[in-house]
Amino acid sequence: MRPLHPFFFGRERLVKSITIVGGGMAGLTLGLLLRRRQVPVKLCEAGTYPRHRVCGEYLSGRALSVIDSLALRPHLERLGAVHAQDVVMARGASTLPRHSLPQPALCLSRYQFDRFLAEEFFRSGGTLETRFRAPTEPSEGVVLATGRQPGNSEKGWRWFGLKAHAHGITLDAGLEMHFSPHGYVGLCRIENHQVNVCGLFRSRTPVPDLARTWKKWLEGEPGSVLHRRLHRAEWDESSFSSIAALTLAPRKSSARMGLRLGDALTMIPPVTGNGMSMAIEGAALATDPLCDWSAGLMDWTSATKKAGRLLDQTFAARLRWARWLQHAMLEPFTQSAAWTLSRMFPGFPSLVFRLTR
Secondary structure (H helix, E strand, O other): OOOOOOEEOOEEOOOOOEEEEOOOHHHHHHHHHHHHOOOOEEEEOOOOOOOOOOOOOEEOOOHHHHHHHOOOHHHHHHOOOEEEEEEEEEEOOEEOOOEEEEEEEEEOOHHHHHHHHHHHHHHOOOEEEOOOOOOOOOOOOEEEOOOOOOOOOEOOEEEEEEEEEEEOOOOOOOEEEEEEOOEEEEEEEEOOOEEEEEEEEEEOOOOOOHHHHHHHHHHOOOOOHHHHHHOOOEEEEEEEEEEEOOOOOOOOHHHOOOEEOHHHOOOOOHHHOOHHHHHHHHHHHHHHHHHHHHOOOOOHHHHHHHHHHHHHHHHHHHHHHHHHHHHHHHOHHHHHHHHHHHHHOOOHHHHHHHHOO
């Protein structure tokens, strides 16, 4: 690894500062990784901490190695993070056999996770500015991690997400996925004996009354396994959050100006449970090129192109499989076919899980 502060003819080069716009999972992780390399970082966040977000709150895959490299796992466990080791899938009143995950996932609310990362970033010497909407135009030294990009509709469908925490729910596995013709809902245990209930849904027409009807959407249809799970749930209504105008079409970094991370780059279909991981992985992939730019070893265009190539190469295959999976799980014919295939070949869900990691 090249030194962060190289010398040239006995004179130390100037270490340039990096500004991160957006303090979600990608922005906070990048800020912390850069500060661990002594890069000056300013992070601008339009909101405040802590806050609830629409999120599966389920961290699995390669991002766990980044968390471990930063020695954060013990701190997250002290906050109440729960290890999920298996998954059950349900479709209406039907369920598939439980299967083990290739490696345990880590489940913690974004309310706690984001606050902890923000505190770690600040303690590491980073400058954190909240309640500040920084410009989002690409420019030298600026990384955009501003979250999901709004979209109108895809093939006539409007996508929206809902999330809330609840008590009094018994799960059959660390993670449950429930599918219907309208979308899907994921359940996982999080801190303080709560269950995170997060769903992605689609509609041909606008749904204007979600603030009033969100429980109906999340609780599923009568007679379904999901409805039996949640009909007596004790909801924490303060944890409810929603988001609309989602776009799930994959985007490449090489096709965008500047450097974007997390959902600001592209959003993987939530059915994979891989969004948090991609945010953290993307931050790790971008760290070395950004450090080289900060140390004067690379110009900004070269640094962002190198980071973009790494992002595209790492995420391209899983985004393709995730796109296929999203379609398969929502169209009635392909959903039925995938369900039958999973019954005939119990290893099929595990294969799909690995392909989207």
